[in-house]
Amino acid sequence: MAEPDVIAAYVDRLARRLAFDPALSQRVRREAEDHLWEEVAADPSGGGPDAERRAVEKFGDPDALAAQFAVVSLARQARAVGMATIFGIAAVFVAMKARLTWYVATEYAAGQGGRLGEIVVSIDRYAFWLSIVVAIGGWVYIGTRRIPTALTSEYRRQIRRFVVLCLAGTGALIASVISDGVLTSLRLGGTRGSLDVLIPVVSMAIEVGCAGGLVRSIRGMARRATATGRVAPLE
Amino acid sequence: MLKGHLDMIVLAALAAGPAHGYAVIEEIKRRSSGAFELPEGTIYPVLHRLEHAGLLAGRWTTADSGRRRRVYELTKRGKRELGERRAVWEQFSEAIAGLFKGSRSWQSPT
Numbered sequence: 509m510a511e512p513d514v515i516a517a518y519v520d521r522l523a524r525r526l527a528f529d530p531a532l533s534q535r536v537r538r539e540a541e542d543h544l545w546e547e548v549a550a551d552p553s554g555g556g557p558d559a560e561r562r563a564v565e566k567f568g569d570p571d572a573l574a575a576q577f578a579v580v581s582l583a584r585q586a587r588a589v590g591m592a593t594i595f596g597i598a599a600v601f602v603a604m605k606a607r608l609t610w611y612v613a614t615e616y617a618a619g620q621g622g623r624l625g626e627i628v629v630s631i632d633r634y635a636f637w638l639s640i641v642v643a644i645g646g647w648v649y650i651g652t653r654r655i656p657t658a659l660t661s662e663y664r665r666q667i668r669r670f671v672v673l674c675l676a677g678t679g680a681l682i683a684s685v686i687s688d689g690v691l692t693s694l695r696l697g698g699t700r701g702s703l704d705v706l707i708p709v710v711s712m713a714i715e716v717g718c719a720g721g722l723v724r725s726i727r728g729m730a731r732r733a734t735a736t737g738r739v740a741p742l743e
Numbered sequence: 744m745l746k747g748h749l750d751m752i753v754l755a756a757l758a759a760g761p762a763h764g765y766a767v768i769e770e771i772k773r774r775s776s777g778a779f780e781l782p783e784g785t786i787y788p789v790l791h792r793l794e795h796a797g798l799l800a801g802r803w804t805t806a807d808s809g810r811r812r813r814v815y816e817l818t819k820r821g822k823r824e825l826g827e828r829r830a831v832w833e834q835f836s837e838a839i840a841g842l843f844k845g846s847r848s849w850q851s852p853t
Contacts, residue, residue, distance in 0.1 A: 532791075535813070539764055539787055542810045546765040547783070568782025576788035584795055655792050657749065 514560035515544045518570060525574035528735035529581045536577055540567065571739075576657060578739040582732055583655040586670055589729045590647035593674055596718040597639055597681055603718075604636075604688060607711040611695070614704055625694055632687035639680035646673030659736060667733055671726065678722045685715045749789050751832065752779065754798065754817065754825040761816035763806075764790060790815055798824050 519540045526533040547563035548555050567573075650670040656663050692708050756762070756770040767790070768783050793799040798821035806812045817825065 536787065538811050539813055540784065542763065542806065542812050543765045543768075543783065543787075545808065545810065566783050568784040570784075573782075573784045573788065576785070577791065580788055580791045580795055583792070587795075655795065657788070657792075 514557055514564055515541065515548070518544070518564045518567070522570040522574060525570060525739055526577055526581070528732065528739075529578075529585075532577060532581050532584075543567065574739050575659065578736040579656060579659050579663070582659075582667065582736045585729050585732045586650045586667060589674055589725050590643075590650050590670070592725045593643040593677055593722055594647055596722045597636075597643055597677070599718045600681060600685060600715045601636070603711040603714040607688075607692070607708050610707040610711075625691065628687045628690045628694075632684050632691065635680045635683035635687065639677045639684060642673055642677035642680060646670055646677060649673065664733075664737070671730055671733070674722075674726050674729070678719065678726060681722065682719050685719045688712065688715055749781075749785070750793060750798075751825070751828045753786065753789050753793060754821060754828070757799065757815060757817050757821070758825060761814050763804075763812045763814050767815070793821070797821075 519537050522540055523533045523537040526536055544560070544563045544567060547566065548559045551559035551562060553559045650666070653663070653666050689712055692712050696705050696708060752771055752775075753767060756767045756774065759770060762770060764786055765783075768786055771779055771786075790799065790801070794801050794815065797818060799815045800818050801813050801815045804812050804814050
């Protein structure tokens with residue numbers, strides 16, 4: 509019976525533990541394989557299953573290593589979510605400005621909504637600025653935290669605070685997008701389908717898409733935090 | 744104790760020039776005369792973390808064996824960080840050495 513490939517079995521196990529982050533899993537597999545084969549090549553015995561076993565032993569427990577990688581993965585995901593939140597808000601801002609510019613350019617002056625319109629404009633404005641302030645705060649907060657070598661209760665708390673900030677920022681953004689939707693409907697109310705409504709409708713679709721994308725990325729982040737907790741026990 | 748200084752050890756090993764994980768471990772062993780015993784795989788999460796923090800830059804290359812290999816090097820920020828950590832460490836080490844010197848002369852009369 510053929511002897512199982514020790515290194516292949518080891519890197520498989522390590523990669524499986526990191527399956528929640530496919531890019532990381534692939535990268536770790538490549539790096540670990542390269543390292544282990546280098547180690548085997550340097551072994552005085554010149555190779556063979558015993559040299560492979562020694563290389564794997566020196567490399568360390570795959571579960572412990574996976575736990576350390578998981579923390580870095582979580583930090584990377586957190587930073588990506590922070591960036592996505594800021595870019596999402598910026599995209600909503602651009603879509604909003606494009607729509608308003610279109611109204612001015614086409615002298616589109618259909619329904620303004622009166623008193624209701626004024627209230628919704630205020631909600632829109634304050635919600636949008638709140639989302640910017642909270643998102644930037646969250647991004648700066650997570651960007652200035654030190655990434656620990658292992659998952660600590662302190663780091664887990666910091667990640668939770670960051671998720672809460674992202675949710676608050678996205679919540680405010682959603683309020684702003686809903687307000688934009690109301691304002692757009694008030695303005696376009698009664699208009700029969702024409703090319704003039706294309707830009708407002710497309711810009712609204714972009715806003716809704718951005719808000720939805722942010723909710724998805726925050727959900728992904730929360731899932732990653734849970735997966736990290738499973739791989740990396742608290743220290 | 745070693746765990747708390749791994750970042751500095753890895754940064755110091757990479758001060759000599761770009762290297763892949765295995766070469767970093769070898770450099771640490773060589774320069775420390777084998778004083779640091781740690782599971783070799785431990786170096787990789789450190790390399791990933793330092794890269795994420797912008798202290799290292801990594802790029803994929805192909806080794807002579809044909810395997811894909813990630814090579815790391817210090818960024819400008821990494822060099823600055825290493826300089827700062829070295830200064831703090833030297834200060835700390837001098838202070839401890841001073842303390843030990845004092846304790847030796849205090850014990851010697853007995």
